[in-house]
Amino acid sequence: xxxxxxxxxxxxxxxxxxxxxxxxxxxxxxxxxxxxxxxxxxxxxxxxxxxxxxxxxxxxxxxxxxxxxxxxxxxxxxxxxxxxxxxxxxxxxxxxxxxxxxxxxxxxxxxxx
Amino acid sequence: xxxxxxxxxxxxxxxxxxxxxxxxxxxxxxxxxxxxxxxxxxxxxxxxxxxxxxxxxxxxxxxxxxxxxxxxxxxxxxxxxxxxxxxxxxxxxxxxxxxxxxxxxxxxxxxxxx
Numbered sequence: 001x002x003x004x005x006x007x008x009x010x011x012x013x014x015x016x017x018x019x020x021x022x023x024x025x026x027x028x029x030x031x032x033x034x035x036x037x038x039x040x041x042x043x044x045x046x047x048x049x050x051x052x053x054x055x056x057x058x059x060x061x062x063x064x065x066x067x068x069x070x071x072x073x074x075x076x077x078x079x080x081x082x083x084x085x086x087x088x089x090x091x092x093x094x095x096x097x098x099x100x101x102x103x104x105x106x107x108x109x110x111x112x113x
Numbered sequence: 114x115x116x117x118x119x120x121x122x123x124x125x126x127x128x129x130x131x132x133x134x135x136x137x138x139x140x141x142x143x144x145x146x147x148x149x150x151x152x153x154x155x156x157x158x159x160x161x162x163x164x165x166x167x168x169x170x171x172x173x174x175x176x177x178x179x180x181x182x183x184x185x186x187x188x189x190x191x192x193x194x195x196x197x198x199x200x201x202x203x204x205x206x207x208x209x210x211x212x213x214x215x216x217x218x219x220x221x222x223x224x225x226x227x
Contacts, residue, residue: 006155032214043117043204043218044156089155098169099213100146101206103155 003027006090006104014112019077021107023090026071030092034101035064035075038087047088048075080111115140117207117219118187125225126195134190134222138207145188146216147180150202162188195226 005024013019025033031052036044050057050064050073057064063076077084090104118137126132138145143164148156158172162182173180177195182188192199202223206216 004155034214034216036218041220043119043220046215046217049214093214095214098161098171099144099208099216100158100161100169100172101148101156101216102158103148105153105155 003102004090004092004104006107008107009105010108010110012110012112013080015080015082017080017111019075019080019084019109019111021075021088021090021109022072023074023104024070024072025092025102027092027094027102028071029094030102031095032093033064033066033073034091034093035062036089036091036103038089038106044089077109080109082111082113085109085111117205117217119203119205119219119222121222122220123223123225125227127227128196129194132192132195132199132224134192134203134205134224135187136190136205136207136219137187138205139209139217142207142209142217144208144210144213145182146206146208147188147190148204148206148218150204150221152201156204159190192224195224197226200224200226 034049035047037047038044061078066073087106089106091101147159150156160180161169177193179191202221204221206218
């Protein structure tokens with residue numbers, strides 16, 4: 001059972017465009033939602049995260065939008081740059097338990113110059 | 114502050130051999146998590162350890178896999194009698210006390226079973 005579903009699987013955007021990655025979750029006990037960025041051959045790097053009591057969080061060019069009633073959240077990358085080309089994973093966890101992250105399958109982003 | 118360290122970065126084993134993967138958490142972190150990533154897949158949780166304790170091993174296969182995090186030294190993920198299906202990237206993450214939700218990942222060990 002996949003608890004976090006991520007879409008699309010891949011995305012190609014032009015430099016300067018907006019990249020949008022969507023995730024949906026099933027477990028209402030999740031209370032922390034991070035996004036990770038992974039470059040080929042590297043480990044995932046924590047990019048930005050949100051809690052369900054907040055509908056939006058912005059850090060630089062990265063914004064998370066959160067819809068608790070729909071159990072969905074999304075990552076927006078504004079002014080996308082070629083250096084943003086990577087695989088992006090959404091994840092979720094339940095605090096107070098074992099804090100194990102449940103990951104989506106990832107989305108490969110390509111930003112063309 | 115050095116990040117999470119993993120070694121070796123690449124490991125080749127023949128079927129039936131043992132694989133030992135090591136993880137040194139970030140300084141001051143006493144919580145370690147192991148995840149496995151298959152090609153084109155997301156990361157799957159395997160085990161969560163604190164010093165000298167296994168907290169959650171619900172994602173670990175019941176046979177051939179074991180993990181430890183001793184009082185001194187790195188955390189070890191051990192795979193006995195490896196099979197081709199064990200070929201994957203294995204990532205370790207660590208988190209500080211009081212902020213268990215913030216997990217920082219190492220560069221991974223890529224295991225290839227021939």
